[in-house]
Amino acid sequence: MNSLTKHRYDTISMSLHWLAAIAVVAAFALGPGDFGRLADSGVDPGTRLDIVAHESIGLFVFLLTAVRLVWVAVRPAPPSATGPDWSNVAAVAVRIVLWILLLATPVTALLTLAGDGRPLTLLAGLRLDAIPLVGRWALTQWTDWGEVHTFLGDAILWIAGLHAAAALVHHFIWRDNVLKSMLPRRRA
Ligand code: HEM
Numbered sequence: 097m098n099s100l101t102k103h104r105y106d107t108i109s110m111s112l113h114w115l116a117a118i119a120v121v122a123a124f125a126l127g128p129g130d131f132g133r134l135a136d137s138g139v140d141p142g143t144r145l146d147i148v149a150h151e152s153i154g155l156f157v158f159l160l161t162a163v164r165l166v167w168v169a170v171r172p173a174p175p176s177a178t179g180p181d182w183s184n185v186a187a188v189a190v191r192i193v194l195w196i197l198l199l200a201t202p203v204t205a206l207l208t209l210a211g212d213g214r215p216l217t218l219l220a221g222l223r224l225d226a227i228p229l230v231g232r233w234a235l236t237q238w239t240d241w242g243e244v245h246t247f248l249g250d251a252i253l254w255i256a257g258l259h260a261a262a263a264l265v266h267h268f269i270w271r272d273n274v275l276k277s278m279l280p281r282r283r284a
Pocket residue numbers: 120123124127128129130131132150151152153154155156157198201202203205206208209216241242243245246249250252
């Protein structure tokens with residue numbers, strides 16, 4: 097690695113980061129607010145493109161997060177922190193919360209479906225009428241996981257928004273390299 101690349105994340109980290117950002121916003125935008133009412137009235141969720149896309153993109157977020165965590169463990173060293181100490185501590189705390197939400201939001205969705213006995217319906221006609229393992233956990237009946245999932249789904253967007261706002265403060269007010277470190281280099 098040369099001295100210039102140390103100011104930026106590696107290409108794989110950047111690609112996974114922006115793919116995750118797009119997928120989370122898409123999953124949020126497609127969140128099926130009327131899911132319970134529809135399912136209770138006998139509508140098959142597999143016939144609703146918004147629900148099928150939401151569940152597929154949400155599961156993709158989970159798998160992508162698992163891949164990202166593996167990459168974080170083996171990738172080249174990321175750029176070192178440059179801001180004041182308090183902002184570096186805050187940045188790490190926000191990132192930890194985001195990692196937890198990226199895993200917990202899809203897991204609570206599976207608990208919702210398993211607890212209510214609803215199918216998992218995915219793009220390309222993929223479907224699981226009973227979710228293996230999760231369906232048998234006592235945890236599935238512990239609470240209304242639909243409410244928890246909706247709360248976490250909203251929270252992830254708020255926290256990601258805070259994370260994005262902080263990157264803009266770094267760029268436009270502190271005028272440092274933090275935002276650029278996650279952006280591809282401009283061609284000369
Ligand atoms: C990071 C990924 C995800 C995000 C950000 C997210 C976000 C949301 C949000 C905001 C809602 C509430 C919509 C509203 O009330 O208007 C919702 C509902 C729902 N989501 Fe997700 N979701 C994600 C992943 C998943 C996955 C993986 C599945 C299925 C396996 C899923 C299934 C559902 C279901 C069934 C509901 C309705 C819950 C209920 O009303 O009981 N979601 N989601």
